[in-house]
Ligand code: HEM
C-alpha cells in the first residue's frame with residue numbers, strides 16, 4: 052500500500068524513541084540522499100527479544116535504498132501535518148454539525164425525515180471520512196514505514212513440552228481415579244446423558260404437533276366467498292364479462308391471517324368453452340371439475356403449491372396464473388396444472404356452488420391439502 | 433515529557449496489578465504483513481462492530497411483537513391501517529425517532545457489507561491457500577461465521593414484518609416444511625404452530641439480537657486469537673519465508689492504519705445510508721399473506737437461494753404415502769450445504785492428495801496453484817449462475833428475452849458454466865505461469881531497442897531483481913515433498929499403491945499441473961520454503977541459462 056515509503060527504518064533514531072515517533076528529527080540529520088542499510092540500528096534495537104536472536108535467515112543483505120530528498124520531505128512533512136490537523140478540525144466541526152442537526156431538524160413527516168437524514172448522515176459521514184483521511188495521511192506521510200521481521204516457530208510444541216503435558220495429563224487422570232474406577236466413569240456418563248437431553252425436551256412446547264392441521268382449511272359447506280378488500284359476497288351475475296382474477300376469502304375470516312394463509316382463493320370468470328372440464332366429482336389431472344364451478348366461474352387456492360407465496364399474477368390472454376416468487380405458472384383453464392416452474396402440483400380447486408340468495412358459497416373444504424408439499428402429505432387428494 | 437509521566441503513573445499502576453508490560457510489548461510489536469487483500473477481514477470485523485452499535489440503538493425502539501395495532505403515526509399514507517406492532521415500531525423508528533432512519537439504513541447497509549466482506553475474505557483465503565496447515569481451524573470457523581451471517585441477515589431482514597420480508601419468511605417456512613420426516617415439526621416448532629402465527633417475530637428477534645451475535649462474538653474472538661497466535665500469512669516476496677513474518681508492527685503503524693480503516697468503513701456506510709435508500713419498508717406496506725409485491729428482490733446474499741429455487745425442475749416423489757419434495761429441499765439445502773461441506777473438507781483432502789503435511793505461511797499466488805484456483809472459480813461461477821437466475825425476471829425484462837428461456841438456459845448453464853470456468857481458469861493460470869517463466873528466463877523488457885551487429889534489432893531486457901523474482905512465488909504450489917515419492921516416482925510410495933492410492937496418485941497429478949519451471953534450471957523460487965540459502969545464487973541461475981539470448985548483463989543484478 053505504501054510503496055513510496057517502503058524501506059527500512061530511519062538511520063539514527065534518538066535514544067529511546069521509536070522509529071515511528073521520531074519523525075523529522077531523523078530526517079533533518081541526514082544528508083540529501085540518505086542511504087539505509089540492513090539491519091538498521093533501529094531495527095536491531097527494537098525487535099522483540101525472540102526476533103533479535105535469529106537474524107532473519109531469509110533476509111539477505113538488502114540492497115541499499117534511497118529515500119526521497121530530505122528538504123522536500125521536510126516541507127512535505129510540515130504540510131502533511133497541517134493537512135492532518137485541518138482534517139481533524141473539520142471532523143470536529145462535522146461532529147458538532149451532527150449534534151446541531153439533531154437539535155435543528157425535527158422529524159414526524161416524510162420531508163422532515165429526509166432533511167434530517169440528509170443532515171445527520173452527511174455530518175456523520177464527513178466526520179468519519181475526515182478522521183479516516185487525516186489518520187491515513189498521518190500514517191503515510193508522517194510515520195516512517197518500518198518493515199520488521201519476526202521469526203516464526205512451528206506450531207507444534209517442543210517434544211519436552213509435549214511429554215511433560217502428557218505426563219501431567221496422565222498424572223491427573225490417575226489421581227482422579229477416572230481410569231481406574233470404571234464404575235464411577237460409567238455412572239457419571241450415564242448421569243450426564245439425561246441432563247444433556249433435558250434442554251432439548253424443554254423445547255417441546257415451542258409449538259403444537261402438526262397432526263392433521265395442514266390437511267384442512269377453514270372453508271366449510273355453505274360458507275360465502277367474499278371479495279377480499281371490500282369483503283362483500285359475490286353473485287355470479289356480478290361478472291358482466293369474462294376477465295380478470297379476483298381474490299376471495301371465507302366469510303368470517305376476512306381479517307384472520309392465520310386462516311387466510313391457507314384459505315385464500317382466487318376466482319376467474321371464463322367465457323363458455325374456454326375451460327376444459329371433467330364431469331367427475333374429484334380432481335382429475337389437467338382438468339377442471341365442472342360440478343365445482345358456477346357459470347364458468349372457477350375457484351382455485353391462491354397459495355402456491357411450491358413454497359406458499361400468493362400466486363397473485365394473472366395473464367388474461369393466456370389464462371396463466373403466475374406466482375411471482377419463483378415463477379411457477381398454472382393453466383387456469385385446465386385445473387390449474389403446472390406448465391412451468393418448480394411447483395409440482397396444480398393449485399387445488401375449491402368446490403363451489405350458490406346459496407339460496409344466489410351468492411357464491413363453498414360446497415365443502417378443499418379436498419386436498421393446499422400450499423407447499425410436506426412429508427405427511429403423500430398423495431392425499 | 434508527558435509520555436514518561438503517563439508510563440510511570442498510570443502505566444506503572446496498571447502493571448503493578450496486571451503484570452502487563454511484557455505481554456503488551458509483544459502485542460505492540462506484533463507484525464502485520466501488508467497486502468490490500470488483508471483488509472477484507474478487517475472490513476468484515478468493522479461492519480460487525482457497526483452492526484452491534486446501530487443494532488443496539490434500533491433495539492431501544494423496536495418492538496418485536498406481532499400484536500395487531502392500528503397505525504396513527506407520522507406516515508400519513510398508512511394512517512388507520514392494521515399492522516403488527518413490529519411494523520409500526522419500524523415506521524416509528526423511521527419517522528418519529530431522530531436519527532432512527534439513518535441508524536436503520538446504516539444497519540442494513542452494514543449487514544450487506546458484512547456478508548460481502550466475509551465472502552471476499554473467504555475467497556482471498558481460498559485462492560491464496562492461506563487455509564493450509566496450520567490454519568485449518570480458522571478456515572472452519574470462518575465457514576461457520578459465513579453461514580451464520582446469512583442466517584443473521586435473513587432473520588434481521590424479517591423483523592420489520594413488512595410485505596417484502598413476509599415473503600421471505602413465507603419461503604423460509606415453505607422450505608422448512610418440505611424437509612423429509614422432520615419438516616412439519618421444525619416448522620411448527622419455529623412458528624409456534626401453523627404459518628404465520630404470532631410467535632415468529634419475537635423468536636427471530638431473540639435469535640437475531642442475542643443468540644447469533646453472541647455466537648459471532650465467541651467465534652470472532654476465537655478466530656482473531658488463533659490468527660494472532662499463529663501470526664499472519666504473507667504474500668511471497670523477498671525475505672519472506674515460512675519461518676518468518678515481515679511487515680509493519682502493530683504499534684503504531686498498524687493501529688493507526690487500521691483505525692483509519694475503521695473510520696473509512698463507517699464513513700462509507702454513513703454516506704450510503706444518507707444518499708442511497710435501502711429497504712423503505714413504508715412503501716411495501718405491512719405483511720399480508722394474500723399480497724405480494726412483484727419484482728421484489730431479496731438482499732443480495734439470498735439471491736443464489738432464490739435462483740436455486742427458480743431453476744429447479746418440478747420433481748417430487750410420493751413413496752408409501754410420504755412426499756419427497758425434491759423441488760424444494762434440494763435447491764434450498766444443496767447449493768449452500770454442498771459447497772460448505774466441500775469447502776470444509778478441502779484443506780484435508782488437499783493434504784491427503786499432496787501428502788504435504790508442512791506448515792505454510794507464505795501464500796500462493798492464485799496462478800501458482802492452477803487446480804485450486806480453477807476449482808474455486810468453478811464454485812464462484814456456479815453461484816454466479818444461481819445468482820443471475822435469482823434475478824431472471826429482471827434479466828428477462830432488460831434483455832427482452834422470454835422468462836422461461838432464461839430459466840432453461842440457466843438449468844444447463846449451472847452445470848456447464850462451472851466446467852468451462854474450470855478449464856479456462858486453469859489455462860489462464862498456466863499461461864500466467866508461462867509468462868512468469870518467460871520473465872525469469874528472459875528478464876523484463878526495458879523499452880530500449882538496440883541494433884545487433886547482424887543488423888537486426890533487439891529490445892534490451894534486464895533480468896529480474898531479487899525482489900521481483902521473489903514476488904513471483906513458487907510455481908508448483910502443491911508438489912509432493914520430494915521425500916514422499918511423487919506420483920511419478922518409479923517405485924510408488926507405499927501410500928500410492930492400491931486402489932485408493934491410485935486415485936490419490938491421479939488426483940495428485942491433476943492438482944500438481946503446473947508449468948515445470950524447474951526443468952528450465954530456474955529453481956530460484958524466491959525464498960519460499962528454502963530458508964536463507966535458497967536465494968541469492970539461485971536468483972542468478974534463473975537467468976543465467978538464457979542470458980545469451982537476451983542482451984544486457986544479467987550479472988550485475990542487485
Ligand atoms: C449484533 C447485534 C445486532 C442487533 C442488536 C441488531 C438489532 C436489530 C433490530 C432491532 C432490527 C430491527 C430494525 C428495524 O426496525 O428496521 C434489526 C434489523 C436488521 N438487522 Fe440487525 N442487529 C444486530 C446484528 C445484525 C447483524 C450481524 C446483521 C447481518 C448479518 C443484521 C442484519 C439486520 C437486517 C438486515 C435488519 C433489517 C433492517 C431493516 O429492514 O431496516 N443485524 N437488527
Ligand code: FES
Nearest residue numbers: 355357358374377
Ligand atoms: S412459491 Fe410460487 S413459485 Fe415458489
